[in-house]
Amino acid sequence: MNILYFALIRENIGHFSETIDLPNDINNVNGLINYLEQKGDNYKAAFAQSDLIRVAINQEYVNLDHPISNNDEIAFFPPMTGG
Amino acid sequence: MHISVQADDFNIADEINALSKDRTDIGAIATFTGLVRDIHGEKAIKSMTLEHFPAMAEQELEKIGNDAINRWPIEGLTIIHRYGKLLPGDQIVLVITTSHHREAAFNAAQFIMDWLKTDAPFWKKEETDEGTHWVAAKSDDNDKKDRWK
Numbered sequence: 001m002n003i004l005y006f007a008l009i010r011e012n013i014g015h016f017s018e019t020i021d022l023p024n025d026i027n028n029v030n031g032l033i034n035y036l037e038q039k040g041d042n043y044k045a046a047f048a049q050s051d052l053i054r055v056a057i058n059q060e061y062v063n064l065d066h067p068i069s070n071n072d073e074i075a076f077f078p079p080m081t082g083g
Numbered sequence: 084m085h086i087s088v089q090a091d092d093f094n095i096a097d098e099i100n101a102l103s104k105d106r107t108d109i110g111a112i113a114t115f116t117g118l119v120r121d122i123h124g125e126k127a128i129k130s131m132t133l134e135h136f137p138a139m140a141e142q143e144l145e146k147i148g149n150d151a152i153n154r155w156p157i158e159g160l161t162i163i164h165r166y167g168k169l170l171p172g173d174q175i176v177l178v179i180t181t182s183h184h185r186e187a188a189f190n191a192a193q194f195i196m197d198w199l200k201t202d203a204p205f206w207k208k209e210e211t212d213e214g215t216h217w218v219a220a221k222s223d224d225n226d227k228k229d230r231w232k
Binding site: 004006007008010056059061075077078079080081082083 | 117133134135136138139142164175176196199200201202203204205206207208217218219220
């Protein structure tokens with residue numbers, strides 16, 4: 001699956017996007033976050049505060065318990081501050 | 084509805100004219116322009132960089148615009164949001180609503196800005212003498228949005 005990162009989450013992780021093969025036992029956003037956190041301290045820092053994580057799957061906002069599949073594009077970013 | 088997410092500046096007069104030319108039925112035009120301030124709290128701001136999610140930004144602005152159109156009798160609507168590096172005094176965002184009467188134009192413009200603040204995928208990073216930092220989202224922005232529910 002394609003993963004995109006924006007703003008502070010992108011800076012903490014150190015790159016804008018990556019592609020992973022989603023393990024079969026991961027079926028929702030929270031599961032993916034737990035999986036990514038195993039990849040290093042940069043991921044742990046990016047996802048440290050779950051109340052400051054916003055998620056979009058295939059360009060639609062979803063909650064952290066939303067199901068995911070390997071064909072999805074998922075984006076992680078902090079609360080928006082436009083305007 | 085005219086939606087644009089762009090790096091370039093915009094001209095408010097041109098945008099108003101695009102909505103009002105050849106129209107004699109519009110009794111009200113409301114505009115909101117957001118600008119970069121040179122101070123945030125106690126800190127002097129040297130620049131502000133806006134990051135956005137390109138695949139989503141215009142789509143989300145369009146959704147917010149459609150919500151406003153479904154709620155008020157709006158004749159015309161323009162939403163422009165810039166991204167990239169901006170300086171104090173620069174224009175960031177423009178909302179123009181036109182209607183037969185002022186109430187719909189005022190309300191729709193305010194509604195759009197309140198929703199845009201929390202739902203449009205843009206993030207501000209400020210540069211001060213001490214370095215750069217991401218602007219934190221304000222919890223009262225959610226309260227402002229919720230008053231329309």
